[in-house]
Amino acid sequence: xxxxxxxxxxxxxxxxxxxxxxxxxxxxxxxxxxxxxxxxxxxxxxxxxxxxxxxxxxxxxxxxxxxxxxxxxxxxxxxxxxxxxxxxxxxxxxxxxxxxxxxxxxxxxxxxxxxxxxxxxxxxxxxxxxxxxxxxxxxxxxxxxxxxxxxxxxxxxxxxxxxxxxxxxxxxxxxxxxxxxxxxxxxxxxxxxxxxxxxxxxxxxxxxxxxxxxxxxxxxxxxxxxxxxxxxxxxxxxxxxxxxxxxxxxxxxxxxxxxxxxxxxxxxxxxxxxxxxxxxxxxxxxxxxxxxxxxxxxxxxxxxxxxxxxxxxxxxxxxxxxxxxxxxxxxxxxxxxxxxxxxxxxxxxxxxxxxxxxxxxxxxxxxxxxxxxxxxxxxxxxxxxxxxxxxxxxxxxxxxxxxxxxxxxxxxxxxxxxxxxxxxxxxxxxxxxxxxxxxxxxxxxxxxxxxxxxxxxxxxxxxxxxxxxxxxxxxxxxxxxxxxxxx
Numbered sequence: 036x037x038x039x040x041x042x043x044x045x046x047x048x049x050x051x052x053x054x055x056x057x058x059x060x061x062x063x064x065x066x067x068x069x070x071x072x073x074x075x076x077x078x079x080x081x082x083x084x085x086x087x088x089x090x091x092x093x094x095x096x097x098x099x100x101x102x103x104x105x106x107x108x109x110x111x112x113x114x115x116x117x118x119x120x121x122x123x124x125x126x127x128x129x130x131x132x133x134x135x136x137x138x139x140x141x142x143x144x145x146x147x148x149x150x151x152x153x154x155x156x157x158x159x160x161x162x163x164x165x166x167x168x169x170x171x172x173x174x175x176x177x178x179x180x181x182x183x184x185x186x187x188x189x190x191x192x193x194x195x196x197x198x199x200x201x202x203x204x205x206x207x208x209x210x211x212x213x214x215x216x217x218x219x220x221x222x223x224x225x226x227x228x229x230x231x232x233x234x235x236x237x238x239x240x241x242x243x244x245x246x247x248x249x250x251x252x253x254x255x256x257x258x259x260x261x262x263x264x265x266x267x268x269x270x271x272x273x274x275x276x277x278x279x280x281x282x283x284x285x286x287x288x289x290x291x292x293x294x295x296x297x298x299x300x301x302x303x304x305x306x307x308x309x310x311x312x313x314x315x316x317x318x319x320x321x322x323x324x325x326x327x328x329x330x331x332x333x334x335x336x337x338x339x340x341x342x343x344x345x346x347x348x349x350x351x352x353x354x355x356x357x358x359x360x361x362x363x364x365x366x367x368x369x370x371x372x373x374x375x376x377x378x379x380x381x382x383x384x385x386x387x388x389x390x391x392x393x394x395x396x397x398x399x400x401x402x403x404x405x406x407x408x409x410x411x412x413x414x415x416x417x418x419x420x421x422x423x424x425x426x427x428x429x430x431x432x433x434x435x436x437x438x439x440x441x442x443x444x445x446x447x448x449x450x451x452x453x454x455x456x457x458x459x460x461x462x463x464x465x466x467x468x469x470x471x472x473x474x475x476x477x478x479x480x481x482x483x484x485x486x487x488x489x490x491x492x493x494x495x496x497x498x499x500x501x502x503x504x505x506x507x508x509x510x511x512x513x514x515x516x517x518x519x520x521x522x
Contacts, residue, residue, distance in 0.1 A: 036061040037304040040294045045073020047496040048309025049264040050512025056271035065279040077258035082398035083346040092251040097506035112263025113253040121250035122357035149213040159210045163243035175501035179478040198236035206236035228337035228471020230369045312498035314461035323488045337468035338409040345404040346447030353437040358386040376411030413464035417453040469497025
C-alpha cells in the first residue's frame with residue numbers, strides 16, 4: 036500500500052485521511068497539538084467543557100453525505116437536536132427577536148416587522164434553494180484545478196443563475212427594506228471575509244442553509260463531531276499521532292519523500308497538507324513553494340476572532356443558546372474589519388450559551404459562555420490589555436441586556452485571539468476562518484489543491500477549495516482524496 040502522510044487533524048485532514056484509508060492507502064496523520072480537531076478542539080476546566088472554535092451546526096446534509104460515504108450516519112457517533120429558537124438577535128437593551136425554527140413561523144415574524152416581507156422571504160428562499168443545490172451539490176465538489184472544469188453549457192447556465200456578478204447587499208434589498216430584516220439576512224456574510232457590498236449574491240445559499248435546514252447542536256458539544264470522525268478514521272485504519280510539529284517536507288527530484296517533525300521522520304509516497312496552507316508553502320517547502328510572498332500578501336482573508344471562554348456560577352435566564360448582538364452599527368464594524376482594518380470602535384459580538392441545551396457542558400446551576408468578536412486579521416497589538424478592554428465593553432452590553440451582573444460570577448475565564456491562532460495553528464496573519472469568499476477568490480481562483488512543483492503534494496482545508504467553514508472543510512478532504520487516487 037502507498038503511504039500517505041496527512042499533516043493536521045482538523046476537519047479537512049481527518050476527512051482526507053479517512054477517505055484515503057477507505058481507498059486502500061496506508062494513512063498516518065501528524066497533528067501538531069495534543070488533541071485532534073484543529074480549530075474544533077475542546078478543553079475542560081472547573082467542570083466546564085469548552086468548544087474552542089466552531090459552535091454553529093449548519094448544513095446537516097453535508098455531514099450525512101460525509102458519514103454516508105463510509106456506510107455510517109452522524110447518529111452512529113453523536114446525537115443531534117434542532118434548536119428552537121435557532122438564535123436570538125439583540126438590537127438594543129430593550130429590543131430582541133428570537134428567530135424561530137421553521138419557515139412558516141419565520142414568515143410570520145418577518146411580516147410583523149415589515150408588511151409583505153413574509154411572501155418576499157418565500158420568493159427569496161426559492162431562488163436561494165437553487166443556489167444551494169447548484170453550489171453545494173455541483174460546484175463545491177470540483178477540484179477547481181482548471182477553468183475547463185466549469186466549461187459546459189449546463190454549468191454555464193447554472194453559473195448564470197447563481198448571481199455571481201451581483202452583490203449580496205444589492206440582491207437582498209430587492210426583497211427587504213427594514214433595517215432589522217437586512218441585518219438578520221446579512222449576518223452570515225460577516226464571516227465570509229467581505230462586506231455584503233463586496234460579496235457575490237450567490238452566497239444567499241447560506242441563508243437557505245440557515246433558514247430551511249435549521250440550526251442544530253450535537254449533544255456534548257461540537258467536538259463530538261471530531262470524536263466521531265476520529266473513531267471512523269481509526270476504524271478505517273488511520274494512525275493519528277499527536278504532538279507532532281512538522282518542521283519540513285523533504286523533496287527529492289520533484290517528489291516529496293519524507294515529512295520531518297521535531298521528534299521523528301516519516302516516509303511518504305503522498306503528502307496531504309491539512310495544516311495552514313501559507314505556513315506549509317512558506318516554511319516547510321523552501322524552493323518548492325507554490326506561491327510568492329507577494330501573492331500571499333494580496334490574498335483577502337476572512338476575519339480573525341477575539342474569544343472569551345467563561346464559566347459562570349449561576350444561570351442567565353434571558354440568554355438563548357445562540358445570541359447575536361447587533362446593538363451597534365453593522366456597517367461601521369464591517370468597515371473596521373475589511374475596508375480599514377483596525378480594532379473595532381463599537382463591535383458587534385456573539386454570545387453562545389450551550390449549557391442552555393446541554394447540561395453536560397457546565398456544572399449544575401452554572402452557565403457555559405463563549406463570546407466572540409469578529410476582528411480584522413493581522414492586528415499587531417494583541418495584548419492582554421486590549422483583550423481586557425474589549426471584555427469589559429461586551430460584558431457591559433451583555434449585562435445591560437440580561438439585566439443582571441455576570442462579571443462577579445465568572446469563576447473561569449480564558450481569552451484567545453491572533454497570537455493564539457498563530458501559535459496553535461500557524462494561522463496566516465492570525466486569521467480564524469481562512470480565505471475570504473470574494474469573487475476573485477472563488478473556485479479555480481483560490482490557491483490550488485495541488486503543488487505545482489512537487490508531484491505528490493496536495494493541500495486541503497480552509498485556504499484552498501472549496502473554502503472556509505466546517506462543511507466545506509469536510510468536502511475539501513473528500514475532494515483532495517479523489518485527486519490523490521487519480522494521480
